[in-house]
Amino acid sequence: MSDLARLLVDASSLAPQVDALFWFMVALCGTVAAAVVWAVLYYSVRYRRGSNADRSGEPSTSIPVELAWTGIPAVLFIGVFIWSLFVFVKMRTPPANAQTIYIVAKQWMWKAQHPGGQREINTLHVPIGVPIRLTMTSEDVIHSFYVPAFRVKQDVLPGRYTQLWFMATKLGDFNLFCAEYCGLDHAKMGGHIIVMRPPEYARWLDGNAASGTLAAQGAILFRSHGCSGCHSPDAAIHAPDLNELYGQTVHLADGSAVIADERYLRDAILLPNQRTVAGYKPLMPSFSGQLSEEELLALIAYLKSTVESHHDHD
Amino acid sequence: MTTIDAAFYREGGLRSWLTTHDHKRIAILYALGITFYFLLGGAAATMIRLNLVNPAGSLLSAETYNKTFTFHGVVMVWFFLIPSIPTTLGNFLLPLMIGARDVAFPRLNLASWYLYMAGGLFTVAALLAGGVDTGWTFYTPFSTMFSNTHVYLVVIGVFVTGFASILTGVNFIVTVHTLRMPGMTWFRLPLFVWTMYAVSLVMVLATPVLAMTLALIALERLAHLGIFDPALGGDPLLFQHLFWFYSHPAVYIMILPAMGVVSEIIPCFVRRRIFGYRFMTYSILAITVIGFMVWGHHMFVAGQSMYASLLFSILSFVVAVPSAIKVFNWTATLRKGAITFEAPMLYALGFIGLFMLGGLTGLMLAAPALDIPLTDTYFVVAHFHYVMVGGSVMAYLGGLHYWWPKITGRLYSESWARAAAILMFFGFNLTFFPQYVLGYEGMPRRYHSYLPDFQALNVLSSAGASILALAYLMPIAYLLWSLRAGQPAGNNPWNARGLEWQTSSPPPEENFRHQPVVREAYAYDEAAP
Amino acid sequence: MTAAAQVADQYDDAGQQRYAATLGMWVFLATEILFFGVLFASYAALRFQYDQGFAVASRHTDMLLGTLETGVLLTSSSLIALAVRAVRLNERRSAVTLMAATAALGLTFLVMHGFEYYKEYTEHLIPGIDFSQPGVHAHAVELFFCLYYCITGFHSLHVAIGVVVISTLAVRVARGSFGPHRYTFPELAALYWHLVDIIWIFVFPLLYLIGRGG
Amino acid sequence: MSVSRYLMVLAALLALLALTAGLALLKLGPFNTILALSISCIKTALVMSIFMHATEGRRLTIMVSLLGFIWLAILIGFALTDYGTRASLPAPW
Ligand code: HEA
Ligand code: HEA
């Protein structure tokens, strides 16, 4: 079944590491299972009633034996856990130079927005050999972004950002599935990941250039929604300067400190006074309900674009 | 000889059955309910498998399909498997095995049955009239804000049945503590009693959480409270935490009794004491307690913090160790025995193999790095059918065959029984092994239609399911037949050691004519009258 | 009517039977704790995310009434304990009065809650029915009150049940159905009532007392 | 058990109640909650040991009476391991 083989390819930098662990587990569990089954069959034959096997001195328990088969599996399990721990942490921490693409899920489609403002639905074009970080949210229920060939999956939640990263290592067209049950057309909520060479990708981006980059769209919103009215040096209200805020450590009024990542920015805009920046009054109005998920992403892209050193190219 | 069962079960007629306080009759009432729900769930499974024969899923509409697997999951979990062993075999045998005249609260026992049936019929009605499309996990916000099906009714049904579980649990715990016969110390209890005790603890401590969580779902739909609703700043993951705090321990509600049954069957047909009795009891307790601390392994990709995931992961590995101990002990028990292979033994051996395979794949899922690609695919579906169907259901049927002579006083046709057991084993593997491969290939679960690439394996699986269906229907036939045509069983057809075999089959109202005495685990004599 | 205990035939003697009943009740109380546990867990999880908001919300509750309610329940708890003691010492009259008093206090508690609910209704604090709050914490406040009504509502339900049970109990004691050899049911009812009290001991500080400082 | 014993316990409970209410009015940051809850635990201990006679019966009764609380602690404790560490911390590796 060569079609199946197509689903099985390992097309991301993570895939081989996952597979290594997977096949190791298959081998380990396989041996153990085989051993147990063999023992069962062997005893069943040897000690069937009427066989003339020696049954003298049957022990009904033996502490050392019990301890042995308590300890050995325990040790093996811990070993496996530690191995999986390292792979897992790798899968969960995007490299610093990963470039961000935004995903908005809704019943029953995937909407993608590239930093350059290009939008696509149920397909995602990515360059090969470049670490890609997806920042994802949902407009309605929980969905799950699943690309078998990349061995990656992450639930996509409403009202929150989750992230996922991969680096494609093979050119081609790979299946995208929605893996969390989300209602009527859950089964149809699929798509394609199209991996291209960087030059082709660049050409594709130009081909689909949208009205200004995402950041540019954000800049417009930043004025139209009156953010600039407060967040500009000449504003009457004393509000923090948002330039180069992204990635900085923000000190909050309650003494704690947080990294200004996307989730933080999102909360700052939607639930401003859930936490207040040290040295400011909680004057910022909440914008929840006034901004669509996509507008939010644009704003955040804009705030990020004010950071020169950042890798997102606009 | 005039068989006593006639006298025992015929007397009184329907009315006396519906008002009985006798744990043995209540057990039989439960058995009827269980079988009924199993057939319903099975019918749903049949539709699922038929629909998945071709990639387009052209048998059912997407909507119907979603309602079908929800129906299947809800009915099979809450109305078949969770009550199956405890309420039938447990109710019948627990008092017998500890030499008691009945459970501690017979009236409560009957009340539980009525709650169970009420809740069940309510749910089935709801599921048939319109149905529910949330999956048995009721994830929010889909179940609260988006699904416009009869979520209320089902939630209420499960809620009511939850009380049946809780009351049964209370009943068993008190029974074991207060009604053990003279000399029946804790470490002389049959392992089946141990598992009944453990499972009661889980029911009592976990079920309230489910009940209340479902109540919150109903409230959230009714009054738009926002506890789980992100639109209000509520948290959908909170629901998942609460749900799995019940539902992982619930899977041990399903497997512990099965382990108990197997631990009774094997020594009987090996004619040899169970190996490592004490370690078996310790591992039961370990599973019971640690089983409450691993629920997060259902949420590795749900958006749970990475550190929490790691904690839950390692605990999931830890909870697997006691299961390992049990598998090894059962195997060791075979050594130096004088083994015969009657039907119950075949089921027990089948259980060991299938549970082990299911458990080992559970181990893979417990490693987050592997769970990320495998979760919500058919790999998981295969995992839990191996443990639940290959494990628990096999053991339930094994136990049913093992104690059938005791319960009914009749012997069934041994050859038919063996045939069914073997057929079931192969049908099962044919059904669910392909699903492991499907899952690894990346076929997500709860899919009404799928990519053509997956068809071959799905057809295999459906073919297996039809064999399985046949294998499940066979026992219904020959067991019923045995009631009219079966040979009288006598007190102890297997010459087993359990106390329940010391009294007549079926046992008299008061269980024992003379108060028996226990000398050590599984060794009894009748005290002089 | 005799106040002697009859023993159901699965038991050997009255002592065993009474112990079984008491044990059963204790196990049931454990489940009760976990019923409420879901609400407490939700509270913990959400307060973890909206500490400020919850503080603000808590100030909308009526601390004075809350404190009085707690006092009322604590007192009733001690009274029912005394009542059981009276039954065991065969002081029927005082037992009846004590139980009546307990039930009365239970009712008082419910009435006070009624007032609270009404007050909150006038302040538009009831999610799902009439909730509208100004200010940046509106969402957190709404969540808080969702929990507030689930918890206090579910608790009041328990109090109401308790009142009914204890009143019937009082009647039966007056009729003389209980005495020094037959006090299991009163004892169980008391256990239940104490648990309802204990739950409230935790509800009170968590719902009424946060963010009162300064 | 004597009436006066019960009444003393009641007095103690009411005193503790007053204490809780009083402490709540001070600004102690997290300690407001911590203190309030520890006082609640003391009250509970009193009610359970004196009014409910939990500590007089067999050891089993004590164990069972604690069961619910322990399992509630498991529920809340493990759930909070998630909430406590959820902020997107960079992995230490
Ligand atoms: C009877 C029910 C039952 C049982 C007993 C188990 C047992 C186990 N389960 Fe399973 N599980 C389910 C029912 C069950 N499960 C269900 C219903 C679901 C899906 C719910 C849903 O989403 O719909 C699920 C899902 C599920 C998941 C989540 C998958 C996902 O959705 O992403 C995980 C992850 O960790 C898991 C793990 C385990 C583990 C570690 C065990 C362990 O207890 C297994 C222990 C046993 C063994 C390990 C085998 C014997 C051991 C040996 C022979 C030792 C030798 C081995 C070596 C030395 C390697 N299960
Ligand atoms: C105890 C639990 C239990 C049991 C016994 C079974 C038994 C079976 N299950 Fe099920 N299953 C679950 C619990 C169980 N399942 C759960 C919890 C889910 C998850 C649901 C969800 O995702 O929400 C699930 C999901 C599930 C799926 C995945 C659906 C999806 O994700 O899209 C599939 C697919 O093959 C399946 C198949 C089967 C089959 C073939 C059987 C077979 O073993 C059944 C064989 C039995 C029969 C075929 C009955 C024989 C009788 C007749 C056929 C006559 C019927 C007619 C009359 C009424 C008289 N099950």
Ligand code: CUA
């Ligand atoms: Cu979206 Cu499933």
Ligand SMILES: [Cu+2]
């Ligand atoms: Cu689990």
